[in-house]
């Protein structure tokens with residue numbers, strides 16, 4: 001009968017390359033609980049990967065709320081331009097159908 005327990009045996013520390021490989025899926029919550037745990041641990045311990053994960057989170061937040069005021073001016077300008085272009089096209093195609 002084994003008396004000694006090794007709870008930390010299964011939780012191996014993950015390397016930087018592994019963390020970066022799964023960073024995308026980790027941030028999208030597409031990895032299983034165990035890997036999420038290990039990646040979260042690594043991101044906390046490793047300043048390099050922690051900074052990368054932070055930047056990726058920021059990028060995701062900006063992309064998700066593209067119309068929000070946090071979006072950089074250039075991105076807002078591009079969205080505004082594409083909106084006005086489609087607006088103009090709509091107007092032209094709408095007025096061209098005269099009876």
Ligand SMILES: [Zn+2]
Pocket residue numbers: 015016017019042046048049050
């Ligand atoms: Zn790392």
